[in-house]
Amino acid sequence: MFEIKDIPKLFLAFFIILPIISLIHESGHVFFARILGAKNIQIVVGTGKTITRKWFFEIRKYYFWYGFCYFDNIDESQRWRNILIYLGGSIFNIIAAFLMVYLVNTEWLEQGIFSYQFVYFSLYYVFFAFFPMKYPDGNFSDGKILLDLLKNNYSLINQKKYRLAWEKEQHLWKLYDNQKQEIKNFETLEEGLKKSVETAKRNRPSRLEIIKEKGLDEVKSFPRNPL
Structure with a gap:
């Protein structure tokens, strides 16, 4: 006792x-x-x-x-x-x-x-x-x-890919998924980067590419965490 x-x-x-x-x-x-x-x-x-x-x-x-x-x-x-x-x-x-x-x-x-x-x-x-x-x-x-x-099932560790890109014509930053489907759009890079990182972290393992006017600027990786 x-x-x-x-x-x-x-x-x-x-x-x-x-x-x-x-x-x-x-x-x-x-x-x-x-x-x-x-x-x-x-x-x-x-x-x-x-x-x-x-x-x-x-x-x-x-x-x-x-x-x-x-x-x-x-x-x-x-x-x-x-x-x-x-x-x-x-x-x-x-x-x-x-x-x-x-x-x-x-x-x-x-x-x-x-x-x-x-x-x-x-x-x-x-x-x-x-x-x-x-x-x-x-x-x-x-x-x-x-x-x-x-079981040869890789779904839990397959890396998801996201892309945050500047769309000049719309004057917006847009976040896209693997299939190039738009997820969200943002008026500023700061807001877009913050929300994109949150999305990528929430869906680990993932890779976030930041695309500016001159092309690929930065890549952030968020691997699955062994606990």
């Missing part, structure tokens, strides 16, 4: 152990992405406002909640590369859990609440990573993407 004396254990789990496990999980995705040639890698721990950014790590205000990573240069059509990358987070969690058990069994570490919670929440993380589901924010679990990839 939960008692007042158990409150410190609760804080230990949610504010220290879970962020560590989240970092290990994202490091697994990034490890395999890196050895398979990914570029522009970044690990994000937490949500909310960015507190600090160092090398390819970013820690946000609510560091104990959520985590994801970014990287470019992995083609969505490379099935087995993507399978390995999406497996990577859980592989690292499982290895970390077994390593903790080994260190306790060989008495390198003393058995206690930290080791128990570390193993428990590592396997908890793996279960929900593999569970095939769609999250409320529109992202998908690793398991859902892996299941689709094993």
Whole structure:
């Protein structure tokens, strides 16, 4: 039964152990992405406002909640590369859990609440990573993407393409989709860029091209985030 004396254990789990496990999980995705040639890698721990950014790590205000990573240069059509990358987070969690058990069994570490919670929440993380589901924010679990990839279904990782272009005759900026169908139009570049980036981010993985009068000016990529 939960008692007042158990409150410190609760804080230990949610504010220290879970962020560590989240970092290990994202490091697994990034490890395999890196050895398979990914570029522009970044690990994000937490949500909310960015507190600090160092090398390819970013820690946000609510560091104990959520985590994801970014990287470019992995083609969505490379099935087995993507399978390995999406497996990577859980592989690292499982290895970390077994390593903790080994260190306790060989008495390198003393058995206690930290080791128990570390193993428990590592396997908890793996279960929900593999569970095939769609999250409320529109992202998908690793398991859902892996299941689709094993079925040769690339719809969840296929890159959507958007184009924000200046239409001189109408004096408007227009956002187009893959089929060159107009989505929205804007009077200023600032407004068009803001709304276009929001659209592209909401529909990851995506690529946004900004076309000015002299042609292609900039490309922004928003890859699917392994979570």
